[in-house]
Each structure stands twice: as structure tokens, then as C-alpha cells.
Amino acid sequence: MSEMEDILRQETLPKTQRSVKGVGQQLLLLQAQLKREKEERKKIIENYTSERAMRKKYYNMVEEMKGKIRVFCRIRPVNRSEATQGGAIVVDKLDDYSITVEAPRGPREFQFDKVFSARASQEELFQDVNRLMQSVIDGYNVCIFAYGQTGSGKTFTMVGDKDQKNPGIMPRSFNAIFDIMRENSSKFDFKVSAYMLELYNDRLQDLFVSQAGEAHSQTQSHGPTKRVEIKRNRKGVVFAQGAETKEASSAQELYALFQQACANRHISATRMNVESSRSHLIVGIMVESRNLTNGSVNTGKLSLVDLAGSERAAKTGAKDHQLKEANSINKSLSALGDVISALSAELPHVPYRNSKLTQVMQDSLGGNAKTLMIVNISPSEYNIDETLTSLIYATRVKAITNNAQRNVDSKEIAQLKEVCAVATCDALI
Numbered sequence: 001m002s003e004m005e006d007i008l009r010q011e012t013l014p015k016t017q018r019s020v021k022g023v024g025q026q027l028l029l030l031q032a033q034l035k036r037e038k039e040e041r042k043k044i045i046e047n048y049t050s051e052r053a054m055r056k057k058y059y060n061m062v063e064e065m066k067g068k069i070r071v072f073c074r075i076r077p078v079n080r081s082e083a084t085q086g087g088a089i090v091v092d093k094l095d096d097y098s099i100t101v102e103a104p105r106g107p108r109e110f111q112f113d114k115v116f117s118a119r120a121s122q123e124e125l126f127q128d129v130n131r132l133m134q135s136v137i138d139g140y141n142v143c144i145f146a147y148g149q150t151g152s153g154k155t156f157t158m159v160g161d162k163d164q165k166n167p168g169i170m171p172r173s174f175n176a177i178f179d180i181m182r183e184n185s186s187k188f189d190f191k192v193s194a195y196m197l198e199l200y201n202d203r204l205q206d207l208f209v210s211q212a213g214e215a216h217s218q219t220q221s222h223g224p225t226k227r228v229e230i231k232r233n234r235k236g237v238v239f240a241q242g243a244e245t246k247e248a249s250s251a252q253e254l255y256a257l258f259q260q261a262c263a264n265r266h267i268s269a270t271r272m273n274v275e276s277s278r279s280h281l282i283v284g285i286m287v288e289s290r291n292l293t294n295g296s297v298n299t300g301k302l303s304l305v306d307l308a309g310s311e312r313a314a315k316t317g318a319k320d321h322q323l324k325e326a327n328s329i330n331k332s333l334s335a336l337g338d339v340i341s342a343l344s345a346e347l348p349h350v351p352y353r354n355s356k357l358t359q360v361m362q363d364s365l366g367g368n369a370k371t372l373m374i375v376n377i378s379p380s381e382y383n384i385d386e387t388l389t390s391l392i393y394a395t396r397v398k399a400i401t402n403n404a405q406r407n408v409d410s411k412e413i414a415q416l417k418e419v420c421a422v423a424t425c426d427a428l429i
């Protein structure tokens with residue numbers, strides 16, 4: 001009955017009114033269809049983006065398994081001076097594994113093992129670094145180093161901020177290592193020792209000894225600073241001959257040693273960074289773990305390197321002794337660049353001997369360490385040239401293959417080594 005009434009009502013409507021109503025209904029249908037299609041398109045893009053990210057993730061995992069050096073990229077927030085310059089933000093994080101840079105000749109995309117935006121916290125970064133700590137305990141050599149222009153955030157990443165409200169990789173690593181040791185204390189006996197060096201004006205200095213040659217430790221005798229030299233053992237592992245090695249029985253003790261060392265570091269204000277590191281900081285943490293069941297001994301080494309920043313004197317306003325420092329920093333970084341280029345191009349000769357920095361890092365680049373590089377960059381147009389240079393450098397580093405091997409000695413070999421060490425000590429006395 002009601003249907004009949006509807007038909008009758010429609011029949012009585014003027015023709016034009018009926019056709020307007022029809023168009024209106026069609027419009028509604030089309031709108032609904034458009035909405036459905038938009039949702040479908042959104043879903044396809046989401047799937048594509050997550051597939052793309054997954055593909056990059058698995059690709060990175062395969063590369064890591066092949067022994068490739070891992071490279072993370074961290075974009076720091078815009079700083080006050082960049083904001084004053086008024087330059088645009090030219091770096092954008094596309095997904096967890098790639099960034100784009102608005103280069104003068106058009107956008108350029110770079111891929112990394114992980115990308116951290118300016119909002120990423122120190123915790124987030126360390127979550128992706130933490131598993132390397134287990135490798136140290138398992139007897140691998142691990143090297144983590146920060147690279148980038150002056151003021152790009154290397155010290156913030158490696159050490160943290162001044163008041164340690166946001167501690168960086170170094171203090172977090174100390175805690176993580178002792179946490180793992182505590183969890184495994186029923187199965188292993190652990191011993192942790194450390195050396196801390198800086199490479200300043202092409203001279204290696206023991207940071208446990210102050211500039212005046214005065215030992216920080218109360219038990220140390222006063223005297224002239226010992227010459228520190230970089231040597232490699234039979235397995236190719238780098239060690240610092242002549243540098244003091246101190247034992248630590250807790251993360252707090254290790255951190256106290258680290259603070260002592262930092263107090264001796266060369267830092268000064270430049271136009272680009274009020275607290276610029278004028279030296280390369282090299283921290284070596286050795287972890288020896290003796291298996292209580294079978295007596296075998298693993299010896300892992302964690303090298304943490306905060307490189308001084310590359311810079312252009314005109315931009316930083318370096319003069320006199322600062323210019324000398326800058327030249328020395330640039331020279332060693334350029335030697336590092338040559339090593340990276342030779343390794344990534346698989347050249348037969350790698351010029352490690354051209355600088356002390358490359359000698360220190362010999363076992364981490366093309367050697368037997370598990371290596372992670374963090375390339376720190378500024379997001380601002382003001383630093384675009386330096387940012388592109390750093391990203392190109394970092395891309396080359398990704399191509400380098402290491403051959404990480406565990407340093408394990410059976411119970412018998414470990415015992416023989418102990419006997420030899422005691423004999424050498426006796427002979428020296």
C-alpha cells in the first residue's frame with residue numbers, strides 16, 4: 001500500500017523535480033563510491049609503505065649477516081643559530097630506513113640500517129644498540145663510532161648532555177654490560193677493564209693521566225706521561241701499548257673512570273659549537289668471561305669512539321691554535337675517508353698507516369669487529385654541504401665488510417696464557 005502511495009506521489013511530481021532528485025541520488029552514490037576508493041587507495045599506500053620498510057629491514061639483516069658495517073643516521077633538532085639564520089629544513093625522514101635531502105640539484109634519497117629523527121630519544125637509539133653488548137660478553141670485538149660535522153650531535157649521541165639528564169651510548173653501555181654480567185653470574189666469572197685515550201693534534205694521550213703527567217689515581221706514582229702506541233695482537237685486535245688499563249667492578253666504577261677521563265679531554269668553544277670536542281675520544285672496554293662449567297675464556301672488546309667534527313675554518317671562526325687543532329682533525333678524518341674509500345672499492349692496499357686514527361680503528365673497519373657507525377647530521381639548509389658530504393661518506397661505509405670472529409680460548413689455552421703472562425711479569429721484575 002505504502003509503495004503504491006510512493007509511486008503515485010512520484011507520478012504527481014513535475015518531471016524536472018524528479019530528474020533533479022535522480023541526479024542528487026546519483027551524486028550521493030558517486031560520493032560513497034569515491035570514499036570507498038579513497039579508503040582502498042589509502043590501504044594500498046599503507047601496505048606498500050610497510051612492505052617497503054619490511055623489504056629494507058630484511059635487506060639490512062642479510063647485509064649484517066654478510067658482515068657489512070651497520071650505519072645509523074641521526075638527525076639532530078634545529079639549533080638556535082640555524083633558526084636565526086632562517087634556513088629551511090632540508091632533511092626529511094621518509095621511513096625507519098631512509099631520508100631525503102633537498103639538495104641544490106634536486107632531492108636525494110639515502111638508505112641506512114636505521115634512521116632516527118630529531119624527536120628520537122637517547123633510549124630509543126640505545127634500544128637498537130643494546131644487542132651489541134651481548135656480543136661483547138660473547139667474546140666479539142665491537143666498535144661503535146659517531147661521525148659528522150662539528151656540532152651535529154656526536155658527543156650528545158655517544159656521551160650525552162652535560163648534566164647527564166640524557167645519557168648517551170657510553171654510560172648506557174656501561175650499565176648494560178654490568179646488567180648482562182649480573183644475569184649470568186652463576187655461569188661465568190667476569191673481569192672488566194678499560195683504557196681511555198684521546199687523539200689530540202695527532203698525539204695519542206692517556207686520559208687516565210692528566211696533561212701535567214700527573215696520574216689521577218691516588219695509587220699512581222707521579223712522572224712523565226708514557227708514550228702511547230697502537231699495536232695489534234696476532235689476531236689483529238688493536239691495543240694501546242703504554243696506556244694505563246684500569247679494572248672496574250661495577251657500572252658506577254666504570255662511569256667514575258670515564259668522568260675522570262672526560263675531565264682531561266680537550267674541549268673549546270667554536271662559532272659552530274660552544275662545547276666542541278677538539279680531539280677524538282677512544283674508550284676501550286675489555287670484558288673477559290670465564291665459563292665456570294668448561295673453563296673456556298671469551299675476551300670481548302667494546303670500542304666507543306667519539307670523533308672530533310670535520311669543519312671549515314671560515315665557518316667555525318678557528319684561529320691560531322684552534323686552526324692547528326682543526327687542521328689536525330681534518331687531516332685525520334681525511335685519512336679515515338681514504339681508508340673508507342679503499343675498503344668500499346675493495347682496493348688491494350688500504351692506507352691504515354697514514355694516521356693514528358686509522359691505526360686505532362684498523363680492527364673496526366675491514367677488520368674482525370662488529371662495527372656500528374652513527375652518522376650525525378644537521379637538518380638545516382645552512383649545513384647542507386656538510387650534510388651531503390657526511391651522508392656520502394656513510395653510504396660508502398655501509399659497503400665495507402668485516403669478518404667478526406669470537407675471541408674464545410679453551411680452558412687449556414687460557415691456562416697457558418696465564419702462565420705466560422705471569423712469566424713475563426716475573427721477567428720484568
Ligand SMILES: Nc1ncnc2c1ncn2[C@@H]1O[C@H](COP(=O)(O)OP(=O)(O)OP(=O)(O)O)[C@@H](O)[C@H]1O
Pocket residue numbers: 075076077079118148149150151152153154155156157161273275276277278307308309310376
Ligand atoms: N639529538 C639531540 N637532541 C637534543 N640536543 C642535541 C641533539 N644532538 C645534539 N644536540 C645539542 O647540540 C649541541 C651540539 O652537539 P654535540 O656537542 O654533541 O656536537 P658534536 O658533533 O659532538 O660537535 P663537535 O664535533 O664540535 O664536538 C649540543 O648542545 C647538544 O646538546
